[in-house]
Structure formats: C-alpha cells, structure tokens
Amino acid sequence: MNKPLSVLIWSIVASVGAIAVAVVAIRRGEPINALWLVVAATCCYALGYRFYSKFIASKILALDAMRATPAERLENGRDFLVTNKWVVFGHHFAAIAGPGPLVGPVLAAQFGYLPGTLWVLAGAVFAGCVQDFVILLFSVRRDGKSLTEMAKEEIGRVGGIVAYTAVIAILVILLAVAALIVVNALKDSPWGTFTIAMTIPIAFLMGLYLRRIRPGKVLEVSVMGFVLVLLAIWGGQWISQNPALASVFTLNAQSLALLIIGYGFAASALPVWLLLAPRDYLSTFVKLGTIGLLAVGIVALHPTLHMPALTRFVDGTGPVFAGKIFPFAFITIACGAISGFHSLISSGTTPKLIARETETRMVGYGAMMAESAVAIMAITAACVLQPGIYFAINSPAGVVGATAAKATETISNWGFPVVPADMQSLAHAVGEQTLFNRTGGAPAFAVGMAHIFSQSLGGETVMALWYHFAVMFEALFILTILDAGTRVARFMIQDALGHIYKPLGRTSWYPSILATSALIVAAWGFFLWQGVRDPLGGINSLWPLFGIANQLLATVALCVATTIIIKLHRAKYALVSLVPLAWLVAVTFTASWHKVLDSNPRVGFLAQARALANGLATPATARLVFNNRLDAVVTVILVVMVALVLLESARQWIAILTGGEAAAVKEAPFVRTRFAEEGA
Amino acid sequence: MRAMTQALRILLAALREIFDESAYARFLDRTQMKSSPAAYAAFWRERDSGSKPRPRCC
Numbered sequence: 001m002n003k004p005l006s007v008l009i010w011s012i013v014a015s016v017g018a019i020a021v022a023v024v025a026i027r028r029g030e031p032i033n034a035l036w037l038v039v040a041a042t043c044c045y046a047l048g049y050r051f052y053s054k055f056i057a058s059k060i061l062a063l064d065a066m067r068a069t070p071a072e073r074l075e076n077g078r079d080f081l082v083t084n085k086w087v088v089f090g091h092h093f094a095a096i097a098g099p100g101p102l103v104g105p106v107l108a109a110q111f112g113y114l115p116g117t118l119w120v121l122a123g124a125v126f127a128g129c130v131q132d133f134v135i136l137l138f139s140v141r142r143d144g145k146s147l148t149e150m151a152k153e154e155i156g157r158v159g160g161i162v163a164y165t166a167v168i169a170i171l172v173i174l175l176a177v178a179a180l181i182v183v184n185a186l187k188d189s190p191w192g193t194f195t196i197a198m199t200i201p202i203a204f205l206m207g208l209y210l211r212r213i214r215p216g217k218v219l220e221v222s223v224m225g226f227v228l229v230l231l232a233i234w235g236g237q238w239i240s241q242n243p244a245l246a247s248v249f250t251l252n253a254q255s256l257a258l259l260i261i262g263y264g265f266a267a268s269a270l271p272v273w274l275l276l277a278p279r280d281y282l283s284t285f286v287k288l289g290t291i292g293l294l295a296v297g298i299v300a301l302h303p304t305l306h307m308p309a310l311t312r313f314v315d316g317t318g319p320v321f322a323g324k325i326f327p328f329a330f331i332t333i334a335c336g337a338i339s340g341f342h343s344l345i346s347s348g349t350t351p352k353l354i355a356r357e358t359e360t361r362m363v364g365y366g367a368m369m370a371e372s373a374v375a376i377m378a379i380t381a382a383c384v385l386q387p388g389i390y391f392a393i394n395s396p397a398g399v400v401g402a403t404a405a406k407a408t409e410t411i412s413n414w415g416f417p418v419v420p421a422d423m424q425s426l427a428h429a430v431g432e433q434t435l436f437n438r439t440g441g442a443p444a445f446a447v448g449m450a451h452i453f454s455q456s457l458g459g460e461t462v463m464a465l466w467y468h469f470a471v472m473f474e475a476l477f478i479l480t481i482l483d484a485g486t487r488v489a490r491f492m493i494q495d496a497l498g499h500i501y502k503p504l505g506r507t508s509w510y511p512s513i514l515a516t517s518a519l520i521v522a523a524w525g526f527f528l529w530q531g532v533r534d535p536l537g538g539i540n541s542l543w544p545l546f547g548i549a550n551q552l553l554a555t556v557a558l559c560v561a562t563t564i565i566i567k568l569h570r571a572k573y574a575l576v577s578l579v580p581l582a583w584l585v586a587v588t589f590t591a592s593w594h595k596v597l598d599s600n601p602r603v604g605f606l607a608q609a610r611a612l613a614n615g616l617a618t619p620a621t622a623r624l625v626f627n628n629r630l631d632a633v634v635t636v637i638l639v640v641m642v643a644l645v646l647l648e649s650a651r652q653w654i655a656i657l658t659g660g661e662a663a664a665v666k667e668a669p670f671v672r673t674r675f676a677e678e679g680a
Numbered sequence: 681m682r683a684m685t686q687a688l689r690i691l692l693a694a695l696r697e698i699f700d701e702s703a704y705a706r707f708l709d710r711t712q713m714k715s716s717p718a719a720y721a722a723f724w725r726e727r728d729s730g731s732k733p734r735p736r737c738c
Contacts, residue, residue, distance in 0.1 A: 077706045077707075077709065077710045078703075078706070078707075078710070078726070081706070083697065084690060084693060084694075086690045086693075086694055087690065087693050087694040087697045088697075089694070090691075090694030090695070090697065090698055091694065091697050091698055094698045095734065095735070095736060095737060096737040097737070098736060098737045098738045099738065100737065100738035174738050178738070210720065211717055211720055211721065211724075212717050215704075215715050215716060215717055215719065215720035216700075216701060216704040216705075216715055216720055216723070217701070218699035218700055218701050218704075219695055219696065219699055219701060222699065271724070271728070272724060272727070272728045273720075273721075273724040273728075277700075277724070280736070281699055281700075284698055284699070285699075288698075334738070335737065335738050339737065339738060341735075341737045341738050342737055344735050344737075345735060345737055348734065348735060349734050480736060481736055481738065484734070484735065484736040485735070485736065488734075488735045507728070507729060508728075508729060546738075550738065
C-alpha cells in the first residue's frame with residue numbers, strides 16, 4: 001500500500017476511534033448503543049497493534065526473522081514443534097481465554113460501563129498485550145523457559161522463589177473463586193445442576209470413546225459431546241418441572257461446594273484421559289463457538305446499554321463488592337486488561353511452537369487483544385440489563401436484604417428501580433425459582449447473554465434455554481479450570497516435594513498423587529468453604545484476593561521484562577514495561593493496604609474480623625473471624641514477597657545502569673534459521 | 681475461493697492442534713505405531729508423564 005493511502009486510512013481509524021471513545025466517555029444521562037463500545041475497541045486494538053506493538057517489536061525487542069527459534073532448533077515432535085502462526089494463535093488464545101474476562105467485567109459493571117471499558121482498552125493495549133508479547137519473546141530466546149526459571153536467572157533466586165510461590169497461591173485462590181462462581185450459579189437451580197452433572201458422564205463417555213472406539217478422533221467426539229450437552233440442557237427443563245426429580249437436583253451452596261471439592265479431587269487423581277482431557281476438549285469446543293456467536297450477536301443486534309456510564313458506587317459503597325473505583329476496578333478486571341496468569345502460558349507451551357521470532361507479535365500481542373475483546377463483550381452483556389435487575393442478581397442478601405420486597409426496595413432507593421414482579425417474571429422466563437442474590441457474576445452474564453441471544457435467535461420463548469446454555473458454558477469453562485488447575489498445582493507441589501523425598505516427585509506414584517491432590521484440594525476447598533459461608537457472599541472477599549494475587553504475578557512478569565530490557569541496553573525504552581509495572585504496583589499495593597487495614601468492615605479483612613468479634617456471637621463467628629485474619633495474612637505475605645522481587649529488580653537495574661554490574665542476559669546462542677535458506 | 685479453502689484449512693489445522701489430534705498424529709509418526717487403543721493409551725501416558733502440564737488461564 002502506498003504511503004499517502006496508508007496515512008489516510010490510519011487517520012480515519014484514529015479519528016473514528018477517538019470519536020467512539022469520546023462518546024463512550026462523555027455521554028451522560030441517556031443510554032448509549034453497544035456499537036460505540038465495539039467501534040472504540042476495534043479502533044484502539046487496530047492502532048495498538050499497528051503502531052505500538054510494531055514500535056516494541058522493532059525498537060526494543062529487535063525481532064529477528066533470521067534467528068532460529070527453539071521450535072526449530074530443538075524440534076522433537078513432542079513439545080518443540082515448528083507450527084503455523086495462526087495455529088499457534090488459536091492454541092494460545094484457547095489457553096488464555098477462561099472465565100476471567102467474562103466474570104471480572106460483569107462484577108466491575110457496578111461502577112458503570114465506563115471504568116471497565118476504559119481499563120480494558122488501555123490496560124490491554126499498554127499493559128496486558130505488552131506483557132504477553134514481551135514474555136513470549138524472551139521465553140522464545142531462552143529455549144522456551146518458564147517465567148519462574150527466567151525470574152531466577154535474570155533477577156535472582158528470590159525472584160524464582162517468589163514467582164513459584166505466587167503461582168501456587170494464585171492457583172489456590174483462583175480455584176476457590178472459580179468453584180464459588182459455579183456454586184453461586186447452580187445453587188437452588190435443578191436445571192443448571194442437572195445439566196452440569198450430566199457433563200461428567202458425557203466426559204467419561206467421550207474419554208472411553210476416544211480410548212477404545214475411535215482413538216485420537218477428538219474433533220469428532222467433541223461434536224458428539226456437544227450434541228449430548230445440548231440434550232442435557234433440554235432435559236434439564238424437564239427435570240426442573242418434575243417435582244420429585246427437581247428436589248434431587250435442588251442443592252444448597254454447602255452441598256454443591258462439597259460435591260465440587262470431591263469432583264476436584266477425583267479429576268486430579270483419575271487418569272487424565274478419562275475425565276480431564278475430554279472435558280477440556282468439550283469446554284474448548286463450546287468456548288470457541290460461544291464467543292464467536294456472542295460477538296456476532298452483539299454486532300448484529302447492537303443492543304442498548306441501560307447501565308449508566310458511572311454509578312454512585314464509584315465511592316466504594318457498591319453492593320457487588322466493596323471498595324472505591326481506584327484500586328478495586330483495576331484488580332477486579334484482570335484477564336481482559338492484564339493478567340499475570342497469561343505470563344505462564346506465554347512462557348509455557350506457546351514459545352515452543354513459534355516458527356519465527358517475528359510471529360511472537362501476532363501471537364503474544366494479538367491473542368491478548370482478542371481476549372480483551374471478550375471482556376468488552378462481557379461488559380456489554382452485563383450493561384444491557386436494566387441496572388435494577390443487575391444489582392438484584394449480583395447483590396448478596398447480607399447487603400440488600402433477604403426478601404424480594406426488601407431487596408427491591410433497597411435497590412430502588414439507590415436510584416435503580418426494580419420491583420419484585422420484574423424479577424419474578426425474569427426468573428420465570430429463564431426457568432429459575434429466583435434470580436435474587438445470585439452473586440459471582442456468572443448468572444448476570446448468563447441473563448445478559450440470554451437476553452442478547454433470545455432477541456436475535458428464537459425470541460423470548462427460548463430465553464430459558466439460552467440462559468441455561470450460558471450457565472452451562474460458564475460452568476464448563478470453570479470446571480475445566482478446576483480440573484487442569486488442580487492438576488497443574490499438584491505437579492508443581494510434587495516437583496518441589498521431590499527435592500525432599502524423591503518418590504514424592506514421581507507423577508505416576510499413586511500415594512504421592514493422592515497426598516498432593518488432597519493437599520491442593522484441601523487448600524482451595526478451604527477458601528471455597530469460607531466463601532459459601534460468608535454472609536457477604538464470598539465474592540466480596542475472594543475476588544479481590546484473587547485479583548491482587550493475579551496482578552502481583554503480573555508485577556513479577558513485568559519486573560523480569562524490565563530487567564531484560566535494561567540488560568539489552570535499551571533502558572531508554574524501559575518505560576514500555578516500567579509504566580504498566582508502576583501502575584500495577586500502585587494498584588495492587590493500594591488494594592492490599594485497603595483489604596488488610598481499611599477501617600470499613602466491608603473492605604478490610606481485619607476490620608471485618610473486629611466487627612464480627614464485637615458483634616453478636618453465633619456458632620460461625622469464630623470461624624469467620626479466623627478466615628478474615630487468614631485472608632489478611634495471605635495478602636500481606638504475597639505483597640511482601642513481590643516487594644522483595646521489586647527491590648531485587650531495582651537493585652539490579654541501578655547496578656547495571658551505573659556500571660556496577662555487567663549487563664549479561666542469559667539467551668540461547670544465535671543460530672541462523674533454516675527458513676532463511678528455504679526462503680520461507 | 682482458493683483463499684477461503686486456505687483459511688478453512690488453517691482453521692481445521694488450528695482446531696486439530698488445540699484438540700491434540702495433531703499431537704497424536706506426530707506421536708504415531710515418531711513411534712512408528714498405528715492408531716489403536718494401545719497407541720492412544722501410550723500417547724496419554726507420555727503426555728501425562730511430562731513434567732509441565734498445560735495450564736489453562738483464568
């Protein structure tokens with residue numbers, strides 16, 4: 001394309017993007033169309049990819065198409081393999097896109113659509129995509145080493161230990177939060193519980209089919225599994241209408257929590273081909289299809305956003321979770337803007353598949369942009385609901401009141417009118433007994449998604465089917481995280497214990513499998529149990545804890561990135577990772593301060609412990625006090641560890657920049673790619 | 681038409697990679713085995729014994 005035309009096109013993209021962002025940011029008092037969000041996001045991503053990622057690729061990373069990647073040099077047909085860039089893109093996106101970008105933005109919608117949208121766009125373009133891209137490239141240049149290995153080599157031993165501990169802590173909290181979201185979506189819902197319960201025998205069936213009948217035909221069996229899941233959704237309606245069967249599948253939060261804990265243990269200890277892998281395939285199949293369908297639905301229907309740009313809850317009094325817009329909006333939305341967890345994927349399987357260094361830009365930066373687009377869809381799904389309905393679904397009974405009349409009165413008094421009849425008819429339309437106090441984000445997202453789908457496909461009569469499809473979609477997502485996360489954590493613990501007693505490190509030794517599975521399930525099960533017994537809904541304390549842990553891992557990843565950039569003698573460009581690092585440090589350390597020391601019992605763990613201790617004594621009081629103190633201790637430990645990494649990194653940066661230490665990076669030696677000769 | 685065929689081919693290749701079908705094909709190629717329940721069991725034994733299981737993000 002000639003230059004004047006290119007300048008013209010990009011000027012138009014920039015102008016349209018600026019107008020769309022301005023409309024999203026400035027419009028007040030009347031609803032806006034979701035298409036403004038779509039246009040703003042599309043233009044921001046296009047500009048970010050075309051200009052910012054190119055600047056990083058050429059000026060900082062100096063991507064070298066002539067340099068052989070580990071996929072080429074170490075190709076073994078197993079882990080290391082030269083792979084088509086679009087295939088790697090799909091593989092990477094399927095690994096990073098979980099329930100996080102769906103749930104976080106739904107919860108943060110209590111502040112209005114504006115804070116979440118701006119954070120998702122700016123966070124992704126300037127922080128999340130940068131982190132994923134830079135860590136991917138640095139891992140590619142180090143034979144596909146993991147973040148913990150890179151932290152150990154480039155920052156020091158402290159960096160390695162902290163990264164390892166942070167990963168375990170994040171996994172434990174993530175798994176607890178994920179399980180809690182499923183519990184809240186399925187409690188007292190015979191339809192949803194039946195459908196999700198059915199996915200277990202379906203996964204078994206898929207595993208046996210793959211193993212015995214058609215070995216390796218995964219796409220084929222995934223289609224079969226998907227059809228069976230659709231039948232399970234349809235059958236759930238019949239179950240919910242049959243009083244005898246409905247009572248079997250109507251479970252309270254505690255019962256569901258115990259079942260999920262048992263399920264997590266079984267999934268970790270059973271052979272991977274029997275339950276984990278088939279469910280992973282089924283979940284991925286549903287995930288990719290549904291995200292695509294939702295994107296088409298939003299563009300085709302372009303619904304109106306009823307949620308205001310900003311709500312009164314920016315002051316920290318929100319019912320969904322307590323805390324002011326800064327810092328809590330920025331830890332509530334992680335995966336759609338920046339997520340430390342992504343750095344594990346960028347330094348996991350993906351760098352071992354990259355054929356040429358230049359492809360890291362599209363895979364690392366590009367896949368994160370796609371994930372960010374999923375978060376924009378989640379904001380849209382939450383904000384198409386009437387605000388009163390959104391708050392009635394997402395607010396815990398402890399905040400708005402236990403009865404329908406009390407809850408609607410409280411919410412209406414906040415300026416978001418809703419009446420019990422609205423909620424009753426909506427619950428009826430989606431085939432539920434009630435939609436009050438369904439905290440966790442998943443039910444609100446499901447209602448929003450069902451609203452969008454039912455208006456374009458099938459009308460109001462099939463809204464219940466769409467709602468339960470959405471619940472199934474999220475729960476399947478989340479249970480896959482539970483399966484895989486428990487197993488990953490089990491492997492990490494076995495790896496560490498193997499240094500103490502060798503047989504414990506053997507991943508095929510059953511006593512070790514059972515002991516470490518029990519350990520990890522007990523850890524997240526403890527936090528889950530704490531969440532289901534929490535009078536404030538659990539999400540109020542666990543989601544911020546997860547957000548803090550996740551963003552602290554991103555802090556470690558950005559410390560590694562900045563250290564390597566400085567060692568590469570490109571300190572003048574270090575702001576690219578230093579600015580998001582400084583922002584994350586400000587956000588996570590402030591959030592941690594509030595979660596530990598804030599005097600408001602709804603925000604601070606210690607204040608809540610004090611309030612509980614001084615309040616009416618119940619059988620649960622002692623446990624709740626202990627739980628809050630434990631949450632505070634976990635937060636402090638995480639922050640202290642990351643502060644150590646930060647100090648160790650800063651010491652290195654100063655030493656290198658003042659000439660006190662040699663700037664030596666630990667890259668694999670340069671080898672010329674064979675593709676250069678082949679002209680590929 | 682050719683571009684569409686190419687795009688569909690890449691999409692199918694991506695799905696086959698995401699769903700481990702390609703990994704299984706490579707395993708069969710590397711070990712000179714034919715697809716069978718025993719070969720698929722061996723494939724999963726090898727994958728499960730790897731020290732770095734694939735994480736799934738939040």
